[in-house]
Amino acid sequence: MKKILSLLIVLAAALVARADSDDDRYRFIDRVETCEAILREFQADPARAIPAQVLQNAKAIVITTQFKLGIGLGLQEGYGTILVKKADGKWSIPVVIRAGQASVGLQLGGTRLESVYVIMDERTPRLLFEGRFNIGVDAAAAFGPHDSEVEKSNQKLLNVPVLVYTNQKGVYAGATVKSGYITRSDSINRAFYAVDYDLPELLYGNFVNPIPGYVRPIVEYVTELSP
Template sequence: MKRITATFCAMTLAATSLTAFAAGDKDKMIGRLDSAQAVLNEIMATPDKSVPQNILSSAYCVVVIPSFKKGAFVVGGQYGQGVATCRNTPSGKWSAPVFVQLAGGSFGFQIGGQSTDLVLIGMNERSLSDMLHNKFKIGGDAAASAGPVGRNAQAGTDWKLGAEFLTYSRSKGLFAGIDLDGTVLSQNQDDTRTFYGTDIQFESLLKGSTPVPPSARPFVRTVAKYFVAAKAAQ
């Protein structure tokens, strides 16, 4: 009887530990969403140095990778984790977020291990198709351009010539377009599973089939707010 009781207690303790561990991991995912929201708010707080409204008003997907770090993946490489949401037509609603990761070789915009915030704006339906893939190489599988910055960016610039993604970086307060060619954006299935508590297909999330969880609403609402404001300003 004592052995059975001891076994039961051990199983209960293990289950409790696993639950606490899973809760801690989910807290990290929520923290990443909060960081992504903060990045967007800080970037958009200065209209003359933010993502232009004519670009935001055309966005299909928004990817935010807070604190992209040099040397965190492999020697000389770069690695970051972030979140993405896509707009569903014709409803216009933004999807529940998915968790993504970006990895690639050195391309010279960071010095001494400095971390950088990255923002990728998907500009057409092809960008949504790319997001549904398990992984794709920016500049290879998906055409990308360094995005223009500021209130008065011209509508006729290169971004209108077929770029699926416009790419931006923010480091030490400076926000500018950046060349991310050669980096690979892929689904982070483990983090997505941790956050939602079950396996959910990225397609179900990005196409709006899954409701936005309460802890993700601040991020999604922030994306939607800037999109709606940009539309109204056109």
């Protein structure tokens, strides 16, 4: 009887673990598809679109969505995905991350913040190897020029490590950004890709081959924008 009970406990634990893994897979797919939709929406709007001059020099692209809710101390929590351009010139598979920030001041109601971070150097994406990257602190960041204001593009601005694009109103190209952070979310990536590798290996290695169909659209779209 004890053996049967022990077996049932082990079986139940395995089923729970499988359910958690399936939840992570569905969550991963939803987040990647949401981030792809955000990037497409940005590029379809000249007021928000990222110029080709910026994209062709990109070393990595981070897309995030966050929801702010609070009074007094505004807390933003959300998620995103990162892709890097590897040494062979090909874009990596997407890796899911967490995103957030805190702001002090009167915050009423809720606001959804969508952002695209175009990383212009090879060092900055690797800051995530340590687990967390603070935007504008660990690497300089500034709001980037849009298609509608491409004349504001200049070499000095293009040399900023992180160019930020957001659905916030009232921002202007070149303004310094010191807000927000992104962190690793290794468990959800391991669950989806069914590997024991974490962010560094998934971004810069070739351990997932062929590319799963669910993530191929975002890889192909980013490749189209920045061949």
